[in-house]
Structure formats: structure tokens, C-alpha cells
Amino acid sequence: MTMAGQTLYDKLWETHVVHSNVDGTSLIYIDRHLLHEVTSPQAFSGLRLSKHDVWRRSSNLAVPDHNVPTTDGDENATDPFSALQIEKLDENCSDFGITKFGLNDPRQGIVHVMGPEQGATLPGMTVVCGDSHTSTHGAFGTLAFGIGTSEVEHVLATQCLIQKKMKNMQIRVDGELDPAVTPKDLILYIIGKITTSGGRGHAIEFGGEAIRVLSMEGRMTICNMAIEAGARAALMAVDQATIDYLQGRPFAPTRGMWEKAVHSWRKLKSDENAYFDTIHHFDAASIEPQVTWGTSPEMVVPVGSSVPDPADESDITKRAGMERALDYMGLKPGTPISEINPDKVFIGSCTNSRIEDLMAAAEIVRGRKVADSIKQAMVVPGSGLVKQEAESRGLDKVFTEAGFEWRNSGCSMCLGMNADRLEPKERCASTSNRNFEGRQGHLGRTHLVSPVMAAAAAVAGKFIDVRKWNYH
Amino acid sequence: MENFLKHKGLVAPLDRADVDTDAIIPKQFLKSVEKTGFGKYLFDTWRYLDRGEPGMDCTDRPINRDFVLNIERYRDATILLTRGNFGCGSSREHAPWALIEYGFHALIAPSFADIFYNNCFKNGLLPITLDDDVIEKLFHEVEEMPGYKLTIDLEKQIVHSPASSIIEFDIELSRRQALMEGIDEIGMTLKYRKIIKKYEVARQLEAPWLYPELS
Ligand code: SF4
Numbered sequence: 122m123t124m125a126g127q128t129l130y131d132k133l134w135e136t137h138v139v140h141s142n143v144d145g146t147s148l149i150y151i152d153r154h155l156l157h158e159v160t161s162p163q164a165f166s167g168l169r170l171s172k173h174d175v176w177r178r179s180s181n182l183a184v185p186d187h188n189v190p191t192t193d194g195d196e197n198a199t200d201p202f203s204a205l206q207i208e209k210l211d212e213n214c215s216d217f218g219i220t221k222f223g224l225n226d227p228r229q230g231i232v233h234v235m236g237p238e239q240g241a242t243l244p245g246m247t248v249v250c251g252d253s254h255t256s257t258h259g260a261f262g263t264l265a266f267g268i269g270t271s272e273v274e275h276v277l278a279t280q281c282l283i284q285k286k287m288k289n290m291q292i293r294v295d296g297e298l299d300p301a302v303t304p305k306d307l308i309l310y311i312i313g314k315i316t317t318s319g320g321r322g323h324a325i326e327f328g329g330e331a332i333r334v335l336s337m338e339g340r341m342t343i344c345n346m347a348i349e350a351g352a353r354a355a356l357m358a359v360d361q362a363t364i365d366y367l368q369g370r371p372f373a374p375t376r377g378m379w380e381k382a383v384h385s386w387r388k389l390k391s392d393e394n395a396y397f398d399t400i401h402h403f404d405a406a407s408i409e410p411q412v413t414w415g416t417s418p419e420m421v422v423p424v425g426s427s428v429p430d431p432a433d434e435s436d437i438t439k440r441a442g443m444e445r446a447l448d449y450m451g452l453k454p455g456t457p458i459s460e461i462n463p464d465k466v467f468i469g470s471c472t473n474s475r476i477e478d479l480m481a482a483a484e485i486v487r488g489r490k491v492a493d494s495i496k497q498a499m500v501v502p503g504s505g506l507v508k509q510e511a512e513s514r515g516l517d518k519v520f521t522e523a524g525f526e527w528r529n530s531g532c533s534m535c536l537g538m539n540a541d542r543l544e545p546k547e548r549c550a551s552t553s554n555r556n557f558e559g560r561q562g563h564l565g566r567t568h569l570v571s572p573v574m575a576a577a578a579a580v581a582g583k584f585i586d587v588r589k590w591n592y593h
Numbered sequence: 594m595e596n597f598l599k600h601k602g603l604v605a606p607l608d609r610a611d612v613d614t615d616a617i618i619p620k621q622f623l624k625s626v627e628k629t630g631f632g633k634y635l636f637d638t639w640r641y642l643d644r645g646e647p648g649m650d651c652t653d654r655p656i657n658r659d660f661v662l663n664i665e666r667y668r669d670a671t672i673l674l675t676r677g678n679f680g681c682g683s684s685r686e687h688a689p690w691a692l693i694e695y696g697f698h699a700l701i702a703p704s705f706a707d708i709f710y711n712n713c714f715k716n717g718l719l720p721i722t723l724d725d726d727v728i729e730k731l732f733h734e735v736e737e738m739p740g741y742k743l744t745i746d747l748e749k750q751i752v753h754s755p756a757s758s759i760i761e762f763d764i765e766l767s768r769r770q771a772l773m774e775g776i777d778e779i780g781m782t783l784k785y786r787k788i789i790k791k792y793e794v795a796r797q798l799e800a801p802w803l804y805p806e807l808s
Pocket residue numbers: 186187231232233252254470471472531532535536553554
């Protein structure tokens with residue numbers, strides 16, 4: 122009998138075990154720690170209180186993103202609470218000697234856009250951050266997961282975390298996506314199938330043809346939303362696309378080290394005979410553009426269909442959840458998705474604010490106008506550098522001429538901690554990742570879609586199947 | 594953090610699945626740089642009829658009488674009974690901080706989201722996972738009996754219900770100990786200081802690009 126091989130997750134886990142405890146937990150070494158203003162202040166207070174120093178300064182990298190204003194000038198300036206958090210981040214980073222990209226630094230951006238963009242996320246690393254969407258970084262063959270504030274303090278002080286090994290899940294997507302069907306549609310579709318708790322307790326490795334042909338941006342979109350499927354960590358094997366993306370990035374290895382690193386990164390994939398506790402297969406060709414109708418990312422249907430009827434659900438708790446969601450969303454069962462009219466459109470967030478997302482959305486918008494019925498349509502690039510690149514390609518003009526607002530980088534209306542948010546009952550076509558009650562603003566109604574679907578909804582004033590438009 | 598040994602308390606039934614941490618403590622309250630002050634905003638959108646803002650005095654706010662924690666018989670609840678995937682979504686540790694400050698000592702559900710589950714233990718809040726059918730039975734009992742209390746014995750890993758039935762639950766040894774003894778995890782890890790340093794030296798030989806400050 123031959124022994125089962127190792128999964129990518131097994132390999133990453135094994136290389137980071139510092140010490141194994143008798144009860145099955147292990148002390149795991151953390152290579153990269155990303156910080157932002159919302160989940161770190163209490164951790165730094167804890168350090169001060171217990172008189173601990175930061176274990177390894179250079180592993181930490183900080184950026185304010187959740188609270189930052191996305192307009193210039195004072196009108197959208199941070200409220201006093203947000204200002205204090207941003208100030209605290211400044212103070213904590215300077216006191217403890219941690220590198221930070223401040224508000225006016227072009228490198229500032231959403232932490233999960235900034236990390237990979239800087240090459241601060243590298244294959245083979247463990248990456249953590251006090252934010253659940255840290256799963257994004259798994260696209261690089263990295264073991265990356267979100268942690269709470271106590272763990273932020275633990276990493277700062279010890280460079281380690283006490284963890285129990287997760288189970289392995291493989292999600293293989295074969296076949297080819299329609300050109301207008303995006304990685305966002307794919308991950309929404311998967312969440313719809315395996316549910317928001319389907320990945321709980323697992324690290325999900327995504328693979329198969331449909332994943333291998335994706336750009337790093339697309340791969341990040343998928344890993345980003347693994348947490349919405351209940352999985353703390355997502356993973357993808359390293360290949361040439363990973364290596365090409367990283368070459369020349371500021372934090373990537375140089376000085377003769379690059380070749381050595383690449384040589385080692387190429388081994389970062391699951392063995393042929395690796396054992397997975399759970400396996401799912403999907404066929405990319407059958408997937409249509411997706412739109413969520415409810416208050417959980419698993420409440421999702423293809424754009425060509427209708428709002429489902431709770432009466433068809435046999436599970437009582439689920440049915441009650443659907444009824445509550447419909448009530449909250451102001452929708453009736455059986456309403457065609459194509460008859461739903463958003464009031465606002467938001468293109469941004471760590472799911473879909475990278476250059477590729479903005480380029481695709483701009484192609485839909487080019488030469489067209491935002492519908493009169495849309496109160497506000499905004500594009501919020503994921504980082505200052507994404508913004509610069511988009512401007513150098515003239516995308517800002519395309520968007521503003523169509524009637525979109527062109528903003529500065531930040532989390533913005535993904536969670537509405539700054540001034541960008543929905544008013545009660547406003548309906549939004551959003552490229553973000555969570556349609557929870559109140560997520561984008563008190564009583565706001567969120568429909569999660571891809572950037573091209575959001576752009577098309579802005580122009581049409583309703584959800585339409587973007588595949589029916591000229592698309593190149 | 595208080596040590597958790599035994600707890601007897603009133604149970605409130607929150608009959609929803611997939612309760613996310615945005616619902617437990619909405620984002621506007623995350624602007625604090627403290628660990629306290631969140632209890633009065635727990636489940637803010639469900640508890641109150643107006644829109645909550647940080648710093649707000651909650652004594653005069655219009656309350657949602659239908660929400661379980663506003664119903665007289667559940668007001669002093671210290672144990673929350675709920676449905677699957679509780680605590681999904683954002684990693685905010687403000688969620689357990691708010692639950693504890695409100696007065697909860699334990700949560701009982703068929704399952705909890707991974708990050709939230711972990712965050713509970715760091716703060717002395719006990720999440721108990723029980724099978725779906727047991728949860729169903731508990732929901733039924735709470736509904737039927739005003740003043741329904743459960744007694745949780747962490748050391749024995751059992752829950753006593755008033756019908757004096759005994760329900761066993763699983764919990765990892767290290768987590769149980771951490772709750773019972775209130776372990777300082779950072780202090781514990783720092784006992785391995787030498788081993789961590791040794792790891793770093795070995796790892797640096799293998800993957801020197803991870804240690805640019807040393808090259
Ligand atoms: S963009 Fe949204 S999901 Fe991403 S880190 Fe910011 S708030 Fe969280």
C-alpha cells in the first residue's frame with residue numbers, strides 16, 4: 122500500500138509547525154502579519170499593558186482602509202471616532218517600529234489588495250490579518266486566514282499562533298467559463314451550492330482547468346469569498362501566473378534570491394495522490410452570471426431566473442430565514458431578477474476592486490450612460506496604485522463620462538464605516554462580498570454581483586444578463 | 594477574564610440560523626479603540642427601532658418588542674440558545690466582547706463559525722456545540738417553560754436541563770483548561786521562546802527570502 126501524498130495545505134502546515142502539543146494543537150509560525158485600524162488598537166493596548174515588545178517588526182505591515190474617506194477635501198472627512206482609530210494606527214506603528222502606508226501614500230489601499238500588490242504576500246508563507254477576508258492571499262499558494270484581536274496581539278508578541286489543523290477540501294472546477302461569466306459568478310455559484318457553512322473546519326483548495334486559466338486577480342476574487350463558504354483559508358497551487366505576477370514587486374525577493382525562491386515555490390501544489398476529506402466538482406460551462414436575492418451570500422440565483430419561493434423549502438429554519446430575507450429585501454417570491462431595480466451601484470471592495478475588475482467594468486460602461494433611475498454609481502479602486510494605473514489607461518474618464526463617481530481607495534461602501542453607505546431600503550448592485558442585513562448601511566439592501574454585472578445594472582437601471590451585450 | 598467553572602442561567606432562544614457578526618455588533622460600533630462599551634449595542638439593529646450610533650445613550654431608544662432579548666421573560670438571560678453557523682462573517686472580536694458585556698456566559702448552537710468560535714475562548718465565553726435534535730428539543734423546552742434555566746458544568750462537560758436530563762458536550766482539552774484556569778496564552782507561548790528562535794534560524798536557511806532584514 123502506498124501512503125497518500127500531501128495536500129498543499131498539509132505542506133504549508135508542516136513547514137510552519139514550531140511545536141506540537143499533546144492535545145492536537147500546534148504552535149504555528151507566522152511569516153506575514155497585516156494590520157489595519159479597526160481590529161488592532163486593542164491588541165496594541167494589550168502589548169503595552171503586559172509590557173511585551175513586537176517579536177519581529179519586519180513581518181508586520183499596516184495600512185488604514187476600513188474607515189478612510191474616499192473623497193478629497195473635508196466634506197467626507199473622517200468622523201472623530203474613525204479619525205481616532207486612524208491616528209492610533211499611526212501612533213502604534215511608529216511606537217513599535219512597524220511599516221505603515223498612510224492615508225496620502227499611493228500604496229495605501231484595502232489590506233488584501235495592498236499585500237499582494239506589494240509582493241508582501243509570497244508563496245509558501247503563512248499570512249494572517251485581523252480580518253476574515255485574509256483568505257484572499259491563499260491565491261498565491263499561501264496559508265492565509267483571518268484572526269481576532271486577541272490573536273493579533275499574540276502574533277505581535279510571539280510571531281506564532283496556537284492552531285489546530287483544519288481538514289482538507291478540494292473544489293475542482295472543470296471546463297471553461299463563458300467570457301462574460303467571471304470568477305465572482307463562479308464563487309457565488311459555489312457558495313450557493315455548498316452553502317455558507319459548507320467549508321467550515323476546512324481549508325479549501327481550488328483547482329481544475331477553470332481555475333488554472335484565471336489571472337491572479339480572478340484567483341484572489343475566488344479565495345476572497347471562501348470565508349463566505351465558511352472556510353477560514355483558501356488555497357491555490359503556484360504556477361507560472363503566480364510567479365509572473367510577483368516578479369519585480371517591492372517586497373518580492375531580489376539579489377539572486379529570486380531564482381532560489383521560485384525553485385522552492387514551484388513545489389507548492391498538492392501531490393497527485395493527496396487525500397482530501399471532502400471533494401466537490403463543478404462544471405464551469407454551465408454557470409450563468411449570478412445575483413444574490415437575500416441576506417446571505419448563499420441566497421443566490423442565475424440572472425435569468427426568479428426570486429425563489431420559501432414555500433418550496435422543506436427545512437423550517439431555512440424557510441423562516443428565506444421569509445425574513447425577502448421581507449428585509451422588499452422582494453416577492455417569483456419576481457424575475459431582471460425586474461429588480463437598484464438605486465445605487467458600488468464597484469469596489471477587496472473582492473472586486475483590482476485593475477482587471479475595473480477594466481472589465483469600464484468596457485461595459487464605455488460610451489454609455491448611467492440610467493436616470495440610479496441615484497449614485499461609484500467606483501472605488503482597491504488601492505492608490507490601482508487608481509493610478511486605471512487613470513493611466515483612461516478608465517477614470519470612461520467612468521466619469523458615464524456618470525460614475527471616481528473615488529479614492531478604501532473599503533468604502535463594502536461595509537459603510539465611512540460616509541459611503543446606503544440609506545434605509547436603498548437597493549444596491551454591489552461587487553462586494555456580504556449582503557448581510559445592514560452591511561452597506563442601516564436597512565440597506567445589497568445584491569452581490571460581478572463588476573460587469575454591476576456596470577450593466579448601472580446602465581440599464583436593472584439587472585440584465587451581461588452576456589447579451591457586446592462583450593469583448 | 595473570569596474563570597469559567599460552572600454556570601447556571603436563564604436561557605434566551607434566538608431562533609435564526611447563520612447569525613453573522615455584523616448582526617451581533619454592527620460596524621459603526623467598531624470604531625472604538627477599547628474592548629468595552631459594546632454590550633448595550635449587542636444586536637443593535639434587531640433590538641432597537643432607530644439607527645444606533647456609537648456613543649448613544651440607549652435608555653430612551655425605541656425598542657423592538659418582538660426581539661427575543663426584549664421579551665420580559667428572557668431579559669436576564671445569560672445563555673443564548675441559537676441555530677447553526679452562529680458568528681459567521683467578519684472576524685471582529687467585538688462580537689464576543691459585546692455578548693459578554695451584555696451578560697452572556699455561554700452560547701449553545703448546532704455549529705459556530707470557525708473564527709468566532711476561536712474568539713469566544715479568548716474572552717471566557719463558552720460556545721457549546723450540540724446535535725441538531727438536542728437543540729430542537731431545547732428550543733421546545735425553553736418555549737414551554739418560563740424561567741427555563743440550564744446549568745453548565747464545564748469540568749464534567751455536561752449541561753443539566755430542568756427536566757434533570759443530562760446532556761454531554763465535547764470540547765478540546767486545551768480550550769477547556771484555558772477557560773477554567775484563565776490561561777495567559779501569550780505568556781504560555783513565550784515559554785517556547787527558544788524553540789521559536791530555533792525555528793527561525795532553521796527556516797532562514799531554507800527560505801532566506803522570508804527574512805530580508807537579515808540578508
Ligand atoms: S473591502 Fe470589505 S470585506 Fe474587504 S476588508 Fe474592507 S470591509 Fe472587509
